Amino acid sequence: xxxxxxxxxxxxxxxxxxxxxxxxxxxxxxxxxxxxxxxxxxxxxxxxxxxxxxxxxxxxxxxxxxxxxxxxxxxxxxxxxxxxxxxxxxxxxxxxxxxxxxxxxxxxxxxxxxxxxxxxxxxxxxxxxxxxxxxxxxxxxxxxxxxxxxxxxxxxxxxxxxxxxxxxxxxxxxxxxxxxxxxxxxxxxxxxxxxxxxxxxxxxxxxxxxxxxxxxxxxxxxxxxxxxxxxxxxxxxxxxxxxxxxxxxxxxxxxxxxxxxxxxxxxxxxxxxxxxxxxxxxxxxxxxxxxxxxxxxxxxxxxxxxxxxxxxxxxxxxxxxxxxxxxxxxxxxxxxxxxxxxxxxxxxxxxxxxxxxxxxxxxxxxxxxxxxxxx
Amino acid sequence: xxxxxxxxxxxxxxxxxxxxxxxxxxxxxxxxxxxxxxxxxxx
Numbered sequence: 001x002x003x004x005x006x007x008x009x010x011x012x013x014x015x016x017x018x019x020x021x022x023x024x025x026x027x028x029x030x031x032x033x034x035x036x037x038x039x040x041x042x043x044x045x046x047x048x049x050x051x052x053x054x055x056x057x058x059x060x061x062x063x064x065x066x067x068x069x070x071x072x073x074x075x076x077x078x079x080x081x082x083x084x085x086x087x088x089x090x091x092x093x094x095x096x097x098x099x100x101x102x103x104x105x106x107x108x109x110x111x112x113x114x115x116x117x118x119x120x121x122x123x124x125x126x127x128x129x130x131x132x133x134x135x136x137x138x139x140x141x142x143x144x145x146x147x148x149x150x151x152x153x154x155x156x157x158x159x160x161x162x163x164x165x166x167x168x169x170x171x172x173x174x175x176x177x178x179x180x181x182x183x184x185x186x187x188x189x190x191x192x193x194x195x196x197x198x199x200x201x202x203x204x205x206x207x208x209x210x211x212x213x214x215x216x217x218x219x220x221x222x223x224x225x226x227x228x229x230x231x232x233x234x235x236x237x238x239x240x241x242x243x244x245x246x247x248x249x250x251x252x253x254x255x256x257x258x259x260x261x262x263x264x265x266x267x268x269x270x271x272x273x274x275x276x277x278x279x280x281x282x283x284x285x286x287x288x289x290x291x292x293x294x295x296x297x298x299x300x301x302x303x304x305x306x307x308x309x310x311x312x313x314x315x316x317x318x319x320x321x322x323x324x325x326x327x328x329x330x331x332x333x334x335x336x337x338x339x340x341x342x343x344x345x346x347x348x349x350x351x352x353x354x355x356x357x358x359x360x361x362x363x364x365x366x367x368x369x370x371x372x373x374x375x
Numbered sequence: 376x377x378x379x380x381x382x383x384x385x386x387x388x389x390x391x392x393x394x395x396x397x398x399x400x401x402x403x404x405x406x407x408x409x410x411x412x413x414x415x416x417x418x
Contacts, residue, residue, distance in 0.1 A: 250409060251410065251411030252409050252410065257409065265404075265405055370408070371409050372405045372406065375404040375406050
């Protein structure tokens with residue numbers, strides 16, 4: 001399979017059989033070694049408690065936890081986390097920035113003081129929490145803040161009792177900007193809000209005036225629902241946004257793009273769908289370890305104050321699925337670019353999977369300049 | 376070379392040879408843009 005496309009208006013081609021890229025008279029032989037991701041992703045989940053009731057949240061049916069956990073007793077667990085050599089640490093939930101979490105958050109920040117932490121937050125917190133965030137701002141690598149569309153659409157999806165969560169978020173984003181707290185806006189996209197993203201950008205431009213240029217966005221597909229947007233539509237949306245707003249930084253959360261990026265920058269190739277084998281989600285409200293932050297259905301272990309136990313046998317089953325260890329997939333020429341392999345969705349051998357992946361590769365290559373730059 | 380492989384791959388190999396023969400050995404490097412897998416991905 002050879003994909004022909006234009007790069008900087010020059011005839012270019014990607015040969016999937018020989019793993020070569022040609023760019024005019026230049027040629028690049030791609031690294032076919034397996035890419036080994038040595039970074040461990042550690043998620044810290046205090047509880048599923050949240051101040052919003054988002055319509056698509058997979059955790060909305062979880063029982064509320066009476067929050068009485070004292071994280072002080074988990075010193076050994078945090079020592080272990082600190083000792084992992086290459087890692088990313090995430091605060092996850094529920095919503096981490098809740099008043100009830102303050103004491104435990106401070107304990108975490110003290111115990112992990114030599115680390116940087118990424119935080120997934122809805123940023124609907126009050127000024128007391130803002131003071132707390134400011135006081136601890138040096139420990140944050142970045143805050144990842146969700147906005148799901150223009151005001152009306154966002155408020156209809158991310159429900160905050162009688163309050164306008166959209167307005168509160170924008171006020172808090174202004175606070176972050178003013179105080180040098182790094183953040184990125186994550187837009188969770190499905191078929192219901194996919195046509196409203198341009199209006200969101202227009203609204204934010206109007207609200208932030210000249211500062212809008214500092215905003216960064218990740219387009220993130222809502223997964224595991226019947227309303228999931230097609231990958232090809234998400235890629236198109238990214239390209240259209242880049243065309244309309246070249247001055248704004250947009251990122252695309254796409255497994256296919258990650259794999260093409262690894263391959264085209266010569267880091268290597270991998271059949272793995274995601275970093276499942278290198279991920280541990282510590283849920284302190286249940287003492288369960290999950291393999292994926294998107295699901296509580298497939299626990300891989302448990303922990304207490306002094307011990308972490310992983311069910312290696314079950315983890316291996318998940319890994320094999322993630323690695324596409326099936327008869328059809330292992331010999332497939334698209335194996336190292338394929339985004340399927342989610343155990344939760346049981347999506348291997350998806351109908352017309354090769355055609356889908358091939359069309360998506362072709363679309364990215366057709367719009368190469370928006371995804372890659374010749375150095 | 377294995378005959379079966381040649382039979383199966385003829386159109387692909389010929390086309391790829393055509394592209395490669397036109398190209399010289401000058402290399403080029405690419406930089407990825409828009410890929411969000413730098414510490415904030417949930418798949």
